[in-house]
Amino acid sequence: MADSAETQELVYLVTGGCGFLGEHVVRMLLQREPRLRELRIFDLHLGPWLEELKTGPVQVTAIQGDVTQAHEVAAAVAGAHVVIHTAGLVDVFGKTSPETIHEVNVQGTQNVIEACVQTGTRFLIYTSSMEVVGPNTKGQPFYRGNENTPYEAVHRHPYPCSKALAEQLVLEANGREVLGGLPLVTCALRPTGIYGEGHQIMRDFYHQGLRLGGRLFRAIPASVEHGRVYVGNVAWMHVLVARELEHRAALMGGQVYFCYDNSPYKSYEDFNMEFLGPCGLLLQWLLRPLMLYAPLLNPYTLAVANTTFTVSTDKARRHFGYEPLFSWEESRTRTIRWVQTVEGSA
Numbered sequence: 256m257a258d259s260a261e262t263q264e265l266v267y268l269v270t271g272g273c274g275f276l277g278e279h280v281v282r283m284l285l286q287r288e289p290r291l292r293e294l295r296i297f298d299l300h301l302g303p304w305l306e307e308l309k310t311g312p313v314q315v316t317a318i319q320g321d322v323t324q325a326h327e328v329a330a331a332v333a334g335a336h337v338v339i340h341t342a343g344l345v346d347v348f349g350k351t352s353p354e355t356i357h358e359v360n361v362q363g364t365q366n367v368i369e370a371c372v373q374t375g376t377r378f379l380i381y382t383s384s385m386e387v388v389g390p391n392t393k394g395q396p397f398y399r400g401n402e403n404t405p406y407e408a409v410h411r412h413p414y415p416c417s418k419a420l421a422e423q424l425v426l427e428a429n430g431r432e433v434l435g436g437l438p439l440v441t442c443a444l445r446p447t448g449i450y451g452e453g454h455q456i457m458r459d460f461y462h463q464g465l466r467l468g469g470r471l472f473r474a475i476p477a478s479v480e481h482g483r484v485y486v487g488n489v490a491w492m493h494v495l496v497a498r499e500l501e502h503r504a505a506l507m508g509g510q511v512y513f514c515y516d517n518s519p520y521k522s523y524e525d526f527n528m529e530f531l532g533p534c535g536l537l538l539q540w541l542l543r544p545l546m547l548y549a550p551l552l553n554p555y556t557l558a559v560a561n562t563t564f565t566v567s568t569d570k571a572r573r574h575f576g577y578e579p580l581f582s583w584e585e586s587r588t589r590t591i592r593w594v595q596t597v598e599g600s601a
């Protein structure tokens with residue numbers, strides 16, 4: 256990519272650019288990548304908010320497409336310098352079939368890789384997930400682990416299986432020759448539980464609390480730690496990796512990085528209360544709370560909810576100088592302000 260930070264000549268493609276994380280990546284790129292000439296946003300469902308982005312100096316190209324359709328992906332990738340692939344089916348609640356999850360998350364990722372190879376795009380960043388590692392089917396805790404911590408990654412649920420397969424495809428593609436004869440450089444980012452503006456599960460919990468008279472009921476022990484990371488910091492890490500991947504290809508190519516920031520280690524419910532408490536909800540004990548959460552819960556999500564999985568690492572800082580863009584206090588304030596705008600809020 257160009258050396259001069261002032262020359263606007265780069266074309267980026269963000270798949271899943273209208274999703275919870277994707278939208279933050281899109282907005283972060285427009286704010287913090289001065290070399291952008293064109294930003295392509297590829298998604299099955301385009302958001303109306305995209306129109307407001309078309310008034311700036313960067314050409315914003317909205318592409319309605321399906322990653323399972325190789326020809327649509329190839330057309331969107333052709334001519335891009337960087338692809339940030341966030342598109343995926345994030346379904347742990349059984350809403351879609353295992354086949355569909357595999358088709359989107361695995362075959363869709365393979366289509367992105369092949370499109371890069373066939374059209375000459377050299378830099379591919381994949382949004383993977385903590386679940387590539389765990390928690391495993393044995394419910395073994397992963398307590399403040401890092402990218403090198405030994406852990407038996409054993410999966411049966413379609414979603415983590417698909418993320419693990421897709422990540423493997425991306426990492427194995429590192430070094431493949433693309434059109435033009437140069438090597439493809441890939442890396443995978445593994446967010447833990449992302450929170451922040453636009454988080455649908457947080458919105459669902461808030462509405463549940465409003466329906467229950469301002470109360471939520473604790474269903475998992477406070478001692479269980481869940482890794483959480485602010486969406487703005489995850490987006491920032493994606494932008495930074497994309498910027499550094501060319502110059503540090505030998506170090507970063509084929510690598511995985513956990514996404515992390517200074518968000519506190521808490522149980523999922525206690526962490527959510529950092530935002531829902533200031534919005535008027537209380538967390539209380541109830542004898543049989545699980546019946547209240549039936550839509551969210553199945554053996555898999557209950558196992559994940561009850562298993563400690565937290566990360567403590569500085570690999571991203573060491574490899575490409577990552578530091579969280581948003582402090583915990585800023586992340587918390589931004590999320591609270593967003594919850595306060597959620598329909599039905601007091």
Ligand SMILES: NC(=O)c1ccc[n+]([C@@H]2O[C@H](COP(=O)([O-])OP(=O)(O)OC[C@H]3O[C@@H](n4cnc5c(N)ncnc54)[C@H](O)[C@@H]3O)[C@@H](O)[C@H]2O)c1
Nearest residue numbers: 271273274275276298299321322341342343384446448449
């Ligand atoms: N939300 C989290 O806590 C979390 C944590 C770790 C990793 N991730 C990963 O981050 C990525 C984004 O997750 P999210 O939470 O923003 O989910 P999301 O559902 O909000 O966004 C996913 C986007 O992908 C799009 N998409 C789905 N199927 C598609 C297809 N066939 N073709 C084109 N676009 C398609 C959707 O329309 C949506 O806009 C996913 O790959 C997910 O696995 C999410």
Ligand SMILES: CC(C)[C@@H](O)CC[C@@H](C)[C@H]1CC[C@H]2[C@@H]3[C@H](O)C=C4C[C@@H](O)CC[C@]4(C)[C@H]3CC[C@]12C
Nearest residue numbers: 345347384386448474475523524548551556559560
């Ligand atoms: C009702 C209670 C038991 C409540 O605590 C249930 C919470 C439960 C729905 C969530 C607990 C952990 C979440 C998962 C975790 O944050 C990481 C994930 C990885 C990401 O790639 C996709 C989302 C998720 C699987 C996330 C989903 C919700 C939880 C299971």
